[in-house]
Amino acid sequence: MSTPSSQPTPAPTDPDTAPGADTGFDSVLLDLDGVVYAGPHAVPGAVEALTALGERDIPFGFVTNNASRGAAEISDHLVELGLPSRPELVTTSALVAARAMAAEIGAGSRILVVGSPALRSLVDEAGFTVVDSAADDPDAVVQGFFRDISWHDIAEACVAVAAGVDWWATNRDLTMPTERGLLPGNGAFVRIVADTTGREPRVTGKPAALMLESAAQSIGGTRPLMIGDRLDTDIAGARAAGYASALVLTGIHDIRDALSAPVEHRPDRVIADLTALLEPAPRVSTDPDAARATCGEGAVRLDGGTLRASGPPVDAANAALGLLAALPADTELALDPAFPRRADG
Template identity: 40%
Template sequence: MTRFLKGVPTSVARAYQLALLDLDGVVYRGRNAVPHAAEAIAEAERNGMTIEYTTNNSSRFQHVVADQLRGFGLKVEDWQVITSSVVAARMVAHQVPAGSKVLTIGAPHLREEVSRAGLVPVSNVDEGPVAVIQGWYPEMPWSELAQAAYAVERGAVYFVTNRDLSIPREQGIAPGCGSLVNAVIAATGVQPIGSAGKPESAMYDEARMLNAGEGHDLVPKERSIAIGDRLDTDIEAGNRGGYDSMVVLTGVADPMQLMLAKPELRPTMIARNLTGLNTPHAEPKRAADGTWTCGEATARLDGGRIAVNDVESLDALRAACCLAWERADAGETLDAADLPGFRIDPVAGE
């Protein structure tokens, strides 16, 4: 059964208690803040929402990321930044006895988190590790990958911080953690038993538990919302874990991707940017003739194509997504020629 977009009559910040925000493309791009992001987060917090920041990056210390966010004028505690190193170390701690030796392949941040989780980071297979955590950092040498392979071959349980195949760098696209993980898999024939990064949902689950560890009650999933700019990481992780989600258009996702999204990649809500935390979201509705409406916007079939009444309207995109998903799930094959060419400004206010 097709799951369509939801609406909220008040605002996301009032409908949900905990926001699990992605960072790159949502809050910042490189060193620069995404327009409206800091102001929208601050307003959501004033409305009672708790914010946690989630990232697949395993090499940056929490305090470094928090300092960057504080530089945008946000009030952020270090613990609110949840990196894949934090999650990976906690995942391993759930699986092996306290004080166990863990071969730690990655940046100093990963080693710090392994120690914080009550485990002992080691760097050589001859030290007898019972588990391996493989992360990423730019200067990672072949010798460290070899140590990971040796330990896995000897039976150490294998975890990774994330499986992103690529990572954007200043000069272009470079191999990410997942590419280096694949090298160890190719050498050993062994798959990791756990990945801390999105699209796995462990990051969201651990974020909720870490929030509870700071003296708060555990926020139920139905009161938590995952927010990101990538359908294949942020939104898929939410769907895998049973979380509602909101995609923003300030990063990777665009209207065409949304209309063509497979069920596992479909968000619960769509916003231009993080100002969507603090505004109502009209709920798309289907009329008896098959037309979808959202607020004043409409999406309908016209000669086999989807037509909307305003290609600059976010509500029209919401209606068009529901119609496209309905047709795709009924067995129709849709491509870009069948869909409207939206021109939505991602940095305009909601």
């Protein structure tokens, strides 16, 4: 797959110093909320890191389950925050949903859209007829996040879904981070329809592999590193697509969450913030027989079934991930209550 001319293929670099050299990634995919920005502000380190990636000709793109805004609007917001962006670098769950439906449902089909104007526009651009009521005999329902969604919107979705039409959801995130804390996300409203009708939707956003694959294709990446703050969407999506992943500690989930997560939600590494991309990935040394591992100045050991850590939290976290990967999958362990949660402990 060729890299777009706007982001040329990276020139050869020293394998001991190149970002991604240790994990083999050729591009970077980033979640937005909690990773690149938090509400109206850029996350500390994000502008520096992404600017540097652009200067090094390392392709990157943004992947968001939030279907309330279009790619152009999101890109404009990123630029306002000082972040390098263009609309074609932004992949939204709404965009992927519209593309997926276009591949399976005949053009001109009637689609009941329960969501934002951005989602409605994408469905219209995909060649469908947008309708507003179950009484309009829709061929399918697509549901995405919108702050102004009403009981009547949800009710129309319930009637149509109960009648048996195809049901698509852009994502199932129960919560979304805001400047006021965690608030209900699209998944909370999808759950209402599911509980009311007894049916489950087809989901196109993370953790669906399709979402990550679409984003990678848009930036010309074949071995991307996915960076996110949610294990059940960002990291699980990367694993589903077969991509390397990193949990960044600027959002929802923390070190203890990562180590306690099931294997399918466990990241390959933990980073404090995006500036970690500008340095080589940390090297982990494991001794499974002694149940010990080290990374940088951090170390972990499995002591009587309890995982204990010493040294800098992020180094210890990566040592722990390495040790867990080396131990049998059915190894039972508990985390020392003093095991750190964040980069500052």
